[in-house]
Amino acid sequence: MQQTPSKLEVWHSPSADDLGEDHIEFLHRLKVPTWITVEGKDSSRTRAIVTLLHGNEPSGLKAVHTILKQQLLPATNLIIIVASVNTALYPPILSHRFLPWEEDFNRCFNAPCNTNQRHLAADIASRLTGAAPEAIVDTHNTSSHSEPFAVAVDDHCVTQQIAQIFTSKLVVIDQHLGTLIEKANSVSPVVTVEFGGLMDPNADRLAFESLVSFVTKRHLFNTEPVPMQILHHPLRLEIDESSEIHYSSSVQDDADLTIVNTIDQLNFQTVKAGTNIGWLGRSGLDGMRAVNARGDDLMHEYFHDVSGFLTTKQELTIFMATTDPYIARKDCLLYFTPTTP
Ligand SMILES: [Zn+2]
Incomplete structure (x- = not known):
């Protein structure tokens, strides 16, 4: 090799x-x-x-x-x-x-x-x-x-x-x-x-x-x-590397997470609270993290599970959102900052 x-x-x-x-x-x-x-x-x-x-x-x-x-x-x-x-x-x-x-x-x-x-x-x-x-x-x-x-x-x-x-x-x-x-x-x-x-x-x-x-x-x-x-102070939305993640316009039934395949259109956009960015699998938000620079997991502050959707909990600016499942698992799904009042 x-x-x-x-x-x-x-x-x-x-x-x-x-x-x-x-x-x-x-x-x-x-x-x-x-x-x-x-x-x-x-x-x-x-x-x-x-x-x-x-x-x-x-x-x-x-x-x-x-x-x-x-x-x-x-x-x-x-x-x-x-x-x-x-x-x-x-x-x-x-x-x-x-x-x-x-x-x-x-x-x-x-x-x-x-x-x-x-x-x-x-x-x-x-x-x-x-x-x-x-x-x-x-x-x-x-x-x-x-x-x-x-x-x-x-x-x-x-x-x-x-x-x-x-x-x-x-x-x-x-x-x-x-x-x-x-x-x-x-x-x-x-x-x-x-x-x-x-x-x-x-x-x-x-x-x-x-x-x-x-x-x-x-x-x-x-x-x-x-x-x-x-x-400033972006957070990383991460998922366990072993997770099955898909990018699609419709839910993939066996996946741990399906992210909407046009998520990259949101890069540098302000995304309102209540926006669905994907569908969660059987284990919901388990295996997902929203990590700040100190390593704190603030997942539940920014995202929640609404009837099986992965939904934003507050207004965010999203960037570096990928549509590549390999990058998503190996690195992260996206970065975001809260739009602070
Ligand atoms: Zn590079």
Whole structure:
């Protein structure tokens, strides 16, 4: 069984001819997780783009390939980390978030450092610490339809100034999940950008245009941030990994939970109290949790069982709702924040 390499390869100033014609050829040239450097106009400063922490999320990969191919001159020195190259190359190409026998790589940036993936995460973190970029952006696609949004661990002025190059929505997480942004934030301001669904051409377009702006803007921090929609203290709606969950427009009789298959249309929408988002199985709300950053389960504060429906108990803003049962079981069904009075 193939294992993710424990260290990054390093590639300084790749020439356009060496990059392949498209992002697929680019992956074949890279072969393994790679740290790419490009010299910029102002070599006293550095910015960094991390892409492909998840091997099936191509918008950032396509954008950095085009940026490198066009030999765009960055405003500052530029680091591009193409992370899960081996995962993306595992057939069929760009189809695995992570290899089935490994972990979600964006949950490996915490202790312990006891696997190849976790050594690779530590290598990325220590190289970023050494390079001390003035800004880091970590590019992703959502597993279902969503407007683009940024995720960070704080809403400091510099965080907002980076985030708004990409989107007007910022989610501030306080959960400790082992993500890159938790690790890197002590070094440099860092945001994750979710450009939209992984098949969405708008996500590819936004990734390219906004990353060009991130790379070429002379200064990121010399203007006041404009107001953004900022969502604090999100909770995660989780279900036991062993549960049988379906996404459908009608109830699946044997399932523990059937979620309405258009739930992703609610992403970043305000959902009123009393909204049915799915059907519960025989065991009702058992096996479901609504978890805050402290690990408290507040399920019964926000959801209830109304005649077999999974129903919201108060007004919520929902986001990162997936329609992928695998993600729902392995990670979570959705995030939400209560619409506080
Ligand atoms: Zn991702």
